[in-house]
Amino acid sequence: MYLSRIELDLNKYNTRRALSSPQILHAAVEGCFPDKESKDRKLWRLDFLHGDMFLLLLSPEVPDFSAFAQQLCAEGIVGETKDYKPLLTSIKNGSILHFRLRANPVHSVPLEKGTRGKVYAHVTVEQKRNWLMNKALSCGFSLNDNQFDLVETDYLRFWRIKKERPVEIEAAVFEGVLEVTDADMFVQALSTGIGRAKAYGCGLLTIAGSK
Numbered sequence: 001m002y003l004s005r006i007e008l009d010l011n012k013y014n015t016r017r018a019l020s021s022p023q024i025l026h027a028a029v030e031g032c033f034p035d036k037e038s039k040d041r042k043l044w045r046l047d048f049l050h051g052d053m054f055l056l057l058l059s060p061e062v063p064d065f066s067a068f069a070q071q072l073c074a075e076g077i078v079g080e081t082k083d084y085k086p087l088l089t090s091i092k093n094g095s096i097l098h099f100r101l102r103a104n105p106v107h108s109v110p111l112e113k114g115t116r117g118k119v120y121a122h123v124t125v126e127q128k129r130n131w132l133m134n135k136a137l138s139c140g141f142s143l144n145d146n147q148f149d150l151v152e153t154d155y156l157r158f159w160r161i162k163k164e165r166p167v168e169i170e171a172a173v174f175e176g177v178l179e180v181t182d183a184d185m186f187v188q189a190l191s192t193g194i195g196r197a198k199a200y201g202c203g204l205l206t207i208a209g210s211k
Contacts (some may be wrong), residue, residue: 001088001191003206004057006065007081008046008072015072019046019157022169022200026073029055032063043100043193043204058084058191058199058204087207088187099148102173104197105131120195121170123149130171130175135194140185141178148176156200169197178207 008015013024029044043058055072065079071081105122122128122182128150136143152173157166180186193203 001084002059002062002081003084004059004063004065004081005047005054006057006069006073008053008055009074009077010053012072012074018072022156023158023167024200025055026199028068029057031067032057032065033059033061034064035061041192041198043198045201047100056204056206078168082127087161088190089188091180091183091187093180093183095183097178097180099178099205100173100205101132101174101194101205102171102202103132103135103195104202105172106167106170106196107131121168123170125154129174130151132174136178138181138185139189139194140180140187141189142181143176143178148174148178151175167198167200169202171197171202 010016018028025044025046029042035040040060042060045056047054055068062081063079065073069079071078105128106119107122108119110117121131122131129145129148132148133143133145150172154171154173156169156171188208190205194205195203197203
């Protein structure tokens, strides 16, 4: 696995257009990989650092940012990539880690017996925090209620080609401290993401500062 990042140029028309539609960004991310037949999941999100916006990308292959940079970045920007495996192999049960996650907190409400439930976004801060605490149980980590925060929310509404209804995503960014309870499950969550809307910039969990 590889973790990469590249700075976006917010002054470019193409970048501003892409930011209004995660579908465009999804296509640009997929374009970083030459094997168009690969079904491997790529996780990505947008982060601000010191006022600059970066694409953060986790992928099983090293991305080729050349076309992405030409479309969405300033001249001379090439991006950077590091091997994620050393970090993954260092994770142990009991590790205390700082984390950041952009997710799509939702729940399913059954309509009638034998049918798939309808998916609704969680609305309140408490609902979204509870969603993450419940998710943690199946992702190999635990959270104390007073050790993480909901630091950002974002509502996305955009159209997909040949779809009669728009896609609507309520995203939430969480930051704080977690404890690893099952290293194997936790590495799986880091590698494959948490929750829905992964194609549109949600699900990527990143960590730092282990003890």
